[in-house]
Amino acid sequence: MxxxxxxxxxxxxxNPATRLGAxxxxxxxxxxxxxxxxxxxxxxxxxxxxxxxxxxxxxxxxxxxxxxxxxxxxxxxxxxxxxxxxxxxxxxxxxxxxxxxxxxxxxxxxxxxxxxxxxxxxxxxxxxxxxxxxxxxxxxxxxxxxxxxxxxxxxxxxxxxxxxxxxxxxxxxxxxxxxxxxxxxxxxxxxxxxxxxxxxxxxxxxxxxxxxxxxxxxxxxxxxxxxxxxxxxxxxxxxxxxxxxxxxxTHAVQLLRTYPYRRRPYPFAPRGERSVARAYQKVLRRARSLVYLEDQYLWSTEVIEPFAEALEREEELRMIIVVPRHPDQDGWLAGPASLIGRSEALRRLKQAGGDRVAVYDLENHAGTPVYVHAKVCVVDDVWASVGSDNVNLRSWTYDSELSCAVVDEEPDPRPPAGGRRFARELRLTLAAEHLDRDPDDVDDLCDPKAAFEALAESARRLDAWHRDGRRGPRPPGRLRPHPAPELGRVRKLLAMPLYRVAVDPDGRPSDMRRSRRF
Structure with a gap:
């Protein structure tokens, strides 16, 4: 490899100033x-x-x-x-x-x-x-x-x-x-x-x-x-x-970071560092079958664009997204400010991928929403990332972040061919929990299309049980279809400045911001 x-x-x-290796x-x-x-x-x-x-x-x-x-x-x-x-x-x-x-x-x-x-x-x-x-x-x-x-x-x-x-x-x-x-x-x-x-x-x-x-x-x-x-x-x-x-x-590891551009520069990143963003852009150009993403925020259409471009380029590419059902802020303006970016990001992904994009949130067996704080991405069961960064401008440009990207030298022996053991097992472990399955009973989910349909069917069954007044035994699984955020026009207009300035600011140098480069 x-x-x-x-x-x-x-x-x-x-970022030639850093002492990190490649x-x-x-x-x-x-x-x-x-x-x-x-x-x-x-x-x-x-x-x-x-x-x-x-x-x-x-x-x-x-x-x-x-x-x-x-x-x-x-x-x-x-x-x-x-x-x-x-x-x-x-x-x-x-x-x-x-x-x-x-x-x-x-x-x-x-x-x-x-x-x-x-x-x-x-x-x-x-x-x-x-x-x-x-x-x-x-x-x-x-x-x-x-x-x-x-x-x-x-x-x-x-x-x-x-x-x-x-x-x-x-x-x-x-x-x-x-x-x-x-x-x-x-x-x-x-x-x-x-x-x-x-x-x-x-x-x-x-x-x-x-x-x-x-x-x-x-x-x-x-x-x-x-x-x-x-x-x-x-x-x-x-x-x-x-x-x-x-x-x-057998694992190759690349550390990815975000540091913002500052007038008093970091000596180890004088123009900042945006290797988190750059890594996503590079790996998504290789995506062919499945992007699996768990993310706390999923904000910003500019950040979501490489995902959308991959979906438009590859007609067989599917994307599974797991996010929180409700934001972690619930004020009259703070709540809408937290949802503005997600609303636009999900609209863009659906425009690019249609039914090949599935968005879920989680609940426990008592029906209480689970707050998804994870930041995980798996691409084609080869490249996997776990870190502190969310999919938004703040994490890609403004705050300091550290993520660990992994590519396993060891191939996964299960079909379809091409997967690597670490990335595939990470995705299957997460899927097993969300589906209430035994972690040893997930080999059928190795195939991206089968996994996509299995998660969709589980979410449909659980959602139907809720709509039916929770009558009868609760179906296995914790996934619920994530509803499109609904924002009133007035609250959206009032919350927009808060979103731009405080919720999802841009920390790039001005020339990069103008050219939309990372």
Whole structure:
């Protein structure tokens, strides 16, 4: 296999300032479906960290009291415990917007304070564009005496409330604020990956580039004073990086990122970086049979255009999309602002692909909507991506993001030929859950057309059961056809400025924005 057919080359990344390589081979990547699965494995890894090991993490939201398992520990206890045992624990935590806006300014600060009190180091990082965020969510664990067990976790799961849900989707007992339609314990669908092998060192490089940025973490005098008084403004140098871990598997991994263009540029991305967007554009030009997408937002017609062009080019190409039924904001203007982009994006995809485009949302067995927070894409069962980025302009241009793209050297032996084991098994694992099937009973879904029809039939049966007043046994499955968003003309007009400025802003340099390049 020529990985350059599927991955960006170094030139195609269009960021010569980064220290990242184009891609690495010899990795082992394991999908961790659901926050509970990820948190259990993270707990085991942190429990085993010893003196002089290295723990690095980046987080969008961090709730210090979030439990990694039913009996604990809390995330702050697990990280602080590692620091107390002599590990070097360093965190890059976004300096969030205010709690009153359903963000996490105080929680993020408290997590950093607890880590600092135990001897670790935490930075509240607001080196973003106005209104932007550091949205990367990853953990790196390097072991001084046991490099074969170095690991990194990359994906969409924050170290915070609501994320510790499992396949039953009863929700995390520690819930983050969400619209009432999701209930007291919002069901939450999410995906992370655990990576062993040379790519661990590459994720460490992502952290080091941000940590070593000489710009102050904030330019606001009051915040800088508070950081100084609380001793959170020191950024000690990290020890020199060790050698990359040795080969662990058959997976080639490419790290994809977004950094915005800033007038005070990042030294590791002076014009920003949009390799997430560029990777999607490249891989979608190769799409022939099936694009499977799980996404929290799916906003912006400009971002959705490469998907639409692929559907128009390939008459046999199908697209399956899984999104949340309701947005995570429900205000009179915030709700419509969240739906404007999705309404236009779905209209464009349907125009391009017609009945070859299927859009679903999820519910648990009690009928409560499941909030889809996952960011997963599988193309032709060859290329798979799991990360922090959503399909919108904000994630492709404005916020910092990190995604892991995987191409397996090992072919999948099941027909149709051409699939690779990692990508196909990831898609089938997700489909098995959504269909209430045994994960070992999904071989018939290898064929893209069969999978497309199986999901459609399951959603039709469940929707008919709801329309019939839920009489009789509930059909298996969790998929519901996603209704087209309905927006009144007045509310849409009033919400449009909020959508353009705050919900889905554009972080490209002006020349790229004008030419619609990424």
């Amino acid at each position: 020529d990985f350059a057919d599927w991955f960006l080359t170094q030139d195609e990344r269009d 891609w690495t081979t010899g990795n082992l990547v394991r999908p961790l479906i659901h926050g509970a699965t990820y948190f259990a494995e993270l707990k085991t890894c942190l429990d085993s960290v010893r003196a002089h090991d290295l723990v690095l993490f980046a987080d969008w939201r961090g709730d210090p009291d979030e439990r990694l398992a039913d009996g604990g520990p809390q995330i702050s206890e697990a990280l602080s415990g590692a620091a107390a045992r002599g590990a070097l624990v360093n965190g890059l935590i976004w300096r969030s917007h205010l709690d009153a806006l359903r963000f996490s300014a105080e929680e993020n600060r408290h997590l950093g304070e607890k880590i600092e009190a135990a001897g670790g180091q935490a930075v509240l990082d607001t080196r973003v564009r106005p209104g932007g965020a550091h949205h990367q969510k990853f953990v790196v664990i390097r072991r001084r005496d046991d490099p074969d067990h170095d690991v990194t976790f990359v994906g969409g799961v924050d170290l915070c409330h609501s994320r510790r849900d499992d396949a039953a989707h009863h929700g995390d007992p520690q819930a983050a604020p969400m619209p009432d339609v999701y209930g007291d314990s919002p069901p939450w669908h999410d995906v992370q990956v655990a990576i062993h092998g040379p790519a661990v060192a590459e994720v460490e490089t992502v952290f080091r580039e941000r940590w070593e940025d000489p710009a102050p973490e904030t330019r606001q005098p009051f915040r800088r004073l508070r950081d100084h008084l609380e001793r959170m403004d020191d950024v000690p140098a990290l020890p020199p990086p060790g050698p990359a871990p040795g080969p662990a598997g």
